[in-house]
Amino acid sequence: MTDRVKYLLDETRLPTTWYNLAADLPVPCPPPLHPGTLQPLGPDDLAPLFPMALIQQEVSTDREIEIPGPVRDVYRQWRPTPLFRARRLEQALQTPARIYYKYEGVSPAGSHKPNTSVAQAYYNREAGIRKIATETGAGQWGSSLAFAGALFGIEVQVFMVRVSYDQKPYRRALMETYGATCVPSPSPLTQYGRAVLARDPECKGSLGMAISEAVEVAASHPDTNYALGSVLNHVLLHQTIIGMEAIDQFETADDYPDVIVGATGGGSNFAGITFPFIGAKLRGGPDVRIVAVEPAACPSLTRGRYAYDFGDTGHMTPLTKMHTLGSTFMPPGFHAGGLRYHGMAPMVSHLRQLGLIEARALMQKACFEAGVQFARAEGILPAPEANHAVRGAIDEAIRCREEGVSRAILFNLCGHGHFDMQAYTDYFADKLTDQTYDESELAMALAGLPSVGS
Amino acid sequence: MTDRVKYLLDETRLPTTWYNLAADLPVPCPPPLHPGTLQPLGPDDLAPLFPMALIQQEVSTDREIEIPGPVRDVYRQWRPTPLFRARRLEQALQTPARIYYKYEGVSPAGSHKPNTSVAQAYYNREAGIRKIATETGAGQWGSSLAFAGALFGIEVQVFMVRVSYDQKPYRRALMETYGATCVPSPSPLTQYGRAVLARDPECKGSLGMAISEAVEVAASHPDTNYALGSVLNHVLLHQTIIGMEAIDQFETADDYPDVIVGATGGGSNFAGITFPFIGAKLRGGPDVRIVAVEPAACPSLTRGRYAYDFGDTGHMTPLTKMHTLGSTFMPPGFHAGGLRYHGMAPMVSHLRQLGLIEARALMQKACFEAGVQFARAEGILPAPEANHAVRGAIDEAIRCREEGVSRAILFNLCGHGHFDMQAYTDYFADKLTDQTYDESELAMALAGLPSVGS
Structure with a gap:
């Protein structure tokens, strides 16, 4: 040969555990702060958005997580x-x-995104969550969560940055094929979105705005959680x-x-x-x-x-x-x-x-x-x-x-x-x-x- | 588990041979006929279009072909x-x-198409061929031959059915990324294409027309061969x-x-x-x-x-x-x-x-x-x-x-x-x-x- x-x-x-770098860091990461109190965040602060299993992973220092x-x-x-x-x-x-x-x-x-979308959909289903709201820019993350939602029977609502929503109809079609709903952001569906649209009805949106909308939806519905495709531990x-x-x-x-x-x-x-x-x-x-x-x-x-x-x-x-x-x-x-x-x-x-x-x-x-x-x-x-x-x-x-x-x-x-x-x-x-x-x-x-x- | x-x-x-069904057929396939004489085709009749190795495969009754x-x-x-x-x-x-x-x-x-495009590009390169002309409809075959051409250093010219050329720019972009040139068919580049366009300048093309154009290009240039993505043995x-x-x-x-x-x-x-x-x-x-x-x-x-x-x-x-x-x-x-x-x-x-x-x-x-x-x-x-x-x-x-x-x-x-x-x-x-x-x-x-x- x-x-x-x-x-x-x-x-x-196939690995049976994920690897947690926090276990081996010489100095720990600075903690996240509550947006209101500016005090280090407690697990309960995140409970309206994420299932407890993911919140525990967020702060864990175990080297191996099953x-x-x-x-x-x-x-x-x-x-x-x-x-x-x-x-x-x-x-x-x-x-x-x-x-x-x-x-x-x-x-x-x-893409690599299903490595986390599948895990997130699983933990949410285990926690009895019916729906996940999220944001997407180009659509890699949105389509990956849509895929995972289809597998675990969870409704997925994707706030897609409006300029991408208009320019990338095929990525949207992929999400819809997986059964997710896709909303151009800023949207009239949230308080935040309506406020942005009132200032600028032609606003093309941004990832930061779409995150705000998805977080608002999750925070205001007990059976709905939020999912993020990157950044978090x-x-x-x-x-x-x-x-x-x-x-x-x-x-x-x-x-x-x-x-x-x-x-x-x-x-x-x-x-x-x-x-x-x-x-x-x-x-x-x-x-x-x-x-x-x-x-x-x-x-x-x-x-x-x-x-x-x-x-x-x-x-x-x-x-x-x-x-x-x-x-x-x-x-x-x-x-x-x-x-x-x-x-x-x-x-x-x-x-x-x-x-x-x-x-x-x-x-x-x-x-x-x-x-x-x-x-x-x-x-x-x-x-x-x-x-x-x-x-x-x-x-x-x-x-x-x-x-x-x-x-x-x-x-x-x-x-x-x-x-x-x-x-x-x-x-x-x-x-x-x-x-x-x-x-x-x-x-x-x-x-x-x-x-x-x- | x-x-x-x-x-x-x-x-x-990975198999070392392809399997040739002709070896096991109870009755052989009727032979192809020469379009002019209507007599069974000889290997030389195909030589302007294909390298001899592929012509031999076309008529072989060996069960295993390396x-x-x-x-x-x-x-x-x-x-x-x-x-x-x-x-x-x-x-x-x-x-x-x-x-x-x-x-x-x-x-x-x-798609499955590279299984044959890679083999065809290889045999053509071995035969000293510089360029391959082919047709494509939706673009699966054209992009597969473009991929194979890039690997073996063979120029690839794809006649793409005009209606697909206009409606599927992304498949065309894929072929071009692989380095192939893509021509809407019928085209003014061939005698056949010019004749069709003279009758109907707005002709949307068909796979049969695109094949005629690619065959004409191959038949009229000694350093150019033709490749087909299906049908042939x-x-x-x-x-x-x-x-x-x-x-x-x-x-x-x-x-x-x-x-x-x-x-x-x-x-x-x-x-x-x-x-x-x-x-x-x-x-x-x-x-x-x-x-x-x-x-x-x-x-x-x-x-x-x-x-x-x-x-x-x-x-x-x-x-x-x-x-x-x-x-x-x-x-x-x-x-x-x-x-x-x-x-x-x-x-x-x-x-x-x-x-x-x-x-x-x-x-x-x-x-x-x-x-x-x-x-x-x-x-x-x-x-x-x-x-x-x-x-x-x-x-x-x-x-x-x-x-x-x-x-x-x-x-x-x-x-x-x-x-x-x-x-x-x-x-x-x-x-x-x-x-x-x-x-x-x-x-x-x-x-x-x-x-x-x-």
Whole structure:
């Protein structure tokens, strides 16, 4: 047999636990604060929004948290996901680097998001919840929760940022096929939405606004909960199955990554692929460079302030300490809709503060160029979000070529781009711009940060 | 561990040969005829269009044909594909049936088509061919050949039926991402296309016309060949890897299908899943019912005539004996673009004549209803073509429930529907019709069949 390109795991090696990085952190994360009292949040404060099992995961410091049987039963349909050695890409780049990618696009919804949506739907059903409200930007998260809701018999209502709702009807059609209802946000269905529409009837919406609407619906109905697709500790926790499988697969490959590149929006994809490796390193395991890549147009990790901020525009969520561009920050239009959030997961922000990870901001045209090169070599068309990781990995591989060094590079191909073909069409028509953010817009948004002592 | 839902094969069990049903047929297929002389075709007659390796496969009666190493290397990226037990669908249907589906949507292009496009691109490269011309309707085949061309360094030119070219820009964007060029057909690039446009400048095109254009380009350039995505023996041969893997997977599952349902357009998907099982039966193996399902709007197997006919509208291809609606037949608009061909693979037609397979025609709304039910239970959104197989399998499962019998039902989920969301959108908006074909249109097309003795 010629050189292997794929490392599968037998389903008997599907992890039985998620990995909780909080157990291995040298310094704990600053606690979230109640939006009213500014005091550290207690479990009961979150009870109107989340089932207690998820609230416990949010604050747990246990290293291993068991994956419930029914969740593993669903995972087993597409997990363990393959780890690929990108031999054809290596050849195209003429690099001595060994490039590996974990591929999460094999999930039914086409991204890594079902790793947490399935778990969240399960815990909510166990808690007797009838309906979940959530928000979505480009639609990756909304369709993943819609999928999970269909499996566990939970009604799903998705507030979709209006500009995406209008521009991405196919992602909406996918959610509806799974049986979810999809509402353009801001909507007349919530007090918050009506207030926004009264000020600006043409408002195109934002992720922060959609979060406010979904939280309001959940908080005001006892049988309805809220679900978030990134940022929170329990969401990041569910994604660690990606990196845990990868560690096992690297053993089969008799190799280990020298550098891991992860795309960051809210932080869940990045956490999924890197946390188990970071944890191994903190426990005395092999060293590995960790590089977070984010869009230059929404650069929370590289240009945001590390401060307490709200997760939503309507200021209904708790305050968390994170790298933030300010909850009113509106990034310019770019195609990686999953990376348009103003903040960064507190846990990822904390790692950056501790110097355990690097961060780089990338321009979108260079990311699409990398995505096209990847598609022509490996056959898989990446989502625009994933193109950031592809760009970062290719840059590392080029560096290997220039330095004449062979390093093992790992990235997570978090999803396919089948629902993002307009972005590729625009790229080929030379309609993409390399716009970054507006400096005065950022200054204003940062000036509006709540004044909370660190 | 709970009941298994997925049967993978280790890549060491990737088949090393394709299975050739011609070796086991009780009566050989009638030979193809030269369009000019009406005499049986010789290998040299096909040499302007295909490399000799494929021409030999077209006429071979060897039971096993070796898969070249470089083709297996590419296959290994996504093959063996999973065989799933649809336990959640069984539960939703409350059926005692055991429903299995082989899933070919895991290929980079999202369908079974790369099984043959990769092989065809390889043999053409080995023969020193620089460029391949082909046709595509909905785009599944065109994007699969574009993918294969990118891997083997072959230029790919796709003549895309104009109505699809205009309506499905995203499938075209996928082909272009892989580096292929895509031309709306009829086009001014060929003599045939110019003649059609002179008669009707607004002509929306058809698969038969696009084939004529691609064949003309290949026939008139020595460094250019032609490739077809279905119908021909060698194309069906390459797809048999699907059924061969399935036989191995059923052994792991300690089960065997009682009935196999396959969707038929040109016949390659159907052949891929069924031929190895039919061959096993012909060699004295277990009995298995084989059901071909086709769209009621383009029902070649159930309503066509078994006769010699051309493969294209321009009458440049050889004549083959097949179930045909006539090469000028234009089916009404429906969404399973991959099932809109006027003819049926000669080998599949022959099986029908021999009484080895059954055939049923299905209405499109019932197929989409089945596809949505499948998506909500299994999470995977099927392509409209695959919905026919889903409908057929669900009908068999309902019969099991009504009869109180547990049977094993197998179908091939030949591709995902991510590029077909307009069809689902139309389905939910109640815009789909259950139109069948026009009887007088069919009568006219059949009257135009060439008069060739059987």
